[in-house]
Amino acid sequence: MGDYSREDEGCPQLFDLIPKWATKRGEERSHGISEERKLELRLGPPGGEWTVKESNTAACGERERDRLLSLGYFPASPCPQNTILKPPSPWQQHHLHPSYLHLQHGQGQVAVSKESPQPCSNRAAAEQTAAEKKAFSAANTAVNNTAQKRTAPASVVGWPPIRSFRKNIASKPASDSTDVAPSKVSNSVENGSRTPFVKINMDGIPIGRKIDLKVYHSYEKLSYAVDELFRGLIAAQKKSCDGGITGEGGGGEMIGGLLDGSGEYTLVYEDHEGDRMLVGDVPWHMFVSTVKRLRVLKSSKLPTLSHGCKQGKLSVNIKE
């Protein structure tokens, strides 16, 4: 993850498992906004005025934030806290202290708040950078260990706070329609009534995915999608085997040659009769209506098929 990206979910290790779309989307959003927006926000409360000035919008690189936060899961103001607040007077001043004082004291403990109604932004900034640097270097080694406190949201117990049955919905789109198809009378009798999410498993990857075939109108697009889906997972798996600390996320080699037998992997499917078939022989729409699940097998495991013969067939059928 070398780029500045507005990735909000996951710790560095698990970034590999999150497809590229997340980063792209983050970038598109953030760059446009942060350059344009110079925030000066006002509320009009009775008898007072609040001004929130952010003077240090780009100070925290995204990675820095992650590292600092992974120090412990009580974030001790890892980011510039130049928030200046002037709330209505009834509240005692001494309750307020810009939390950069936390960094000053080096720990996440309660900073004994002295008078601090006017933080000197220069001093604050300098102190912050110093503290941040300290925290940064300390955090470097801590990334992997404490990363579990900042893991991908779904792995924290009870977070996000939704009930179990909603979690089941959230992790399996289109619910059980394809899984329990045999018992669903309506599905097997009527053609084309099936919701087209199919499971897809890859050799060597314990966790499968589900894809919506409706979205891909050709074998080529499907092949591309499979590559997208599993490339990151394979890379992550390789890295975790090697035990290295991940730097680049989402990397990994392209999974090519799925359809023509030329690659390391080949795409096969199981049809409604339960037979395993090579993907690519029949027209796309026919394929969609008969496919039950997909598999990405290691090509070496398949009985050898003559390339010339297959390619001939495929080139006829893969249009567009």
Add this chain to the structure above:
Amino acid sequence: MCLFQFQSVMNYFPEEVLEHVFDFLTSHRDRNTVSLVCKSWYSVERFSREKVFIGNCYAVNPERLIARFPRLRSLTLKGKPHFADFNLVPDGWGGHVYPWIEAMAKSGINLEELKLKRMVVSDESLELLAKSFPNFKSLVLVSCEGFTTVGLAAIASNCRFLRELDLQENEVDDLKGKWLSCFPESCTSLVSLNFACLKGEVNVVALERLVARCPNLRSLRLNHTVPLEVLQKILVRAPQLSDLGTGSFTHDPDSETFIKLKNAMKNCHSIRSLSGFLDVNGRCLPAIYPICISLTSLNLSYAPGIFSNELIKLICHCKKIERLWILDTIGDKGLGVVANTCKELQELRVFPSDLYGVGNTAVTEEGLVAISAGCPKLNSILYFCQQMTNAALITVAKNCPNFIRFRLCTLDPIVPDAVTNQPLDEGFGAIVQSCKRLTRLSVSGLLTDQVFLYIGMYAEQLEMLSIAFAGDSDKGMLYVLNGCKKLKKLEIRDSPFGNMALLSDMGKYETMRSLWMSSCEVTLGGCKTLAEKMPWLNVEIINEHEAGEGEGEASCDDRHRVEKMYLYRTLVGPRKDAPDFVWTL
């Protein structure tokens, strides 16, 4: 006229008059208040009260309930703490309804309605319930567990005047019993039947016949095993339905069955509330367009298979929607459409559809801002989002000062402002400052003590606050405890609040229903101190891992942090049904 004069005038009236006056008081709070005025009002009130609400089943016991309210007809009980919904409370913690049913049965209470939330309901309880109360009419179970279809069969068989059987999001073991067939032919009184949470198949013939012989049926929510063709037949027999939960909604849109369904739908002029779609083919959705225009409540949050554009097309028809529950597959763009279309919207819930980053659906602060700008009546929101900004929250606060419930959940619990990387303190501060009627708040994202300062300062009506992974020090919690005078329920997880905050104002907890703290900094010693000083509180320590291990000294070290603590005010002391892993100090 001051209260004393008024009271003495009132005392010249016979009790029947007082009772009649009290009849007009329907809210529990009002009735509780009048019962405090004087002894005679207390007495009149208690003999005339028919509906009782007990927010924490361990705050009193069945005997006291029955002694005080002998004319009890309708009881609402809540059991486990809210965080039990998210698996933070281990199984077996408690919340059993059986003792309540047993006591009421023995005392001859004429129970007609029972509403339970987060309680453990055994089949025995349901059987006892069904057989003990001849006038029993309404059973509503929300987020309960412990029963099977056998218990439901008992209810169906024995409750001759049953009007309502409403099962919402319960954990039910489906033992393939034919519970639905147990409704006798003589049962014609059903008004509301909701079995959407059941996983197993039901006898659809019995269902159709039941629907046919219950002319007062207004609300029917099916489970996912009921196929579309059965739905069609039901709608033909019950066009008077006002609340429908579809079962499976998938079929070949070109088939005759589907065309029949469309026609049946058109005939259902009374449907105002729609839910279900537990298994859906998006191409079937146009069948409901004709009823969309009259809908006031729509729940599509169980249907991840509906794509954003299909959702949008559907929403365009729903101009009168007041309550919308939806998945984040709708996207910011879809929320923009909602904002433009649904001008009557009061409550919006956007649930996450994708916890593992598989797809590219999610909503951000943009969707929320759009809704706040477009829907002037919005007063309740639950919003799961990928990111949020202070600017957005401030805008929302300005647009919608009428929030009663504001629950924001960022999928990453400590994500900062997506643009500025600041904590989200300012944004939530703006919300509490602007929304003077806010009674429920859930905060998330990167938050420091500052946000609690604001909450304490401004959230004067706040009754329930949920905190997770927030704050820097005890001050955060102190701000809240000192500031929020009406606080009833406080639940905190994974935040650095410790003994200092816990013990600073112990009397406060007697004004609250309960406090939950898990993975915080409070120690066993702190909890013990609290329990010692406050006899009217039960301070429970939940020790999942230490149960059964005779660690003796080590686990009793007062300096140990407590993993889970749940305390609540009670009139009846430590409960007797606490399991091994719960230690009441």
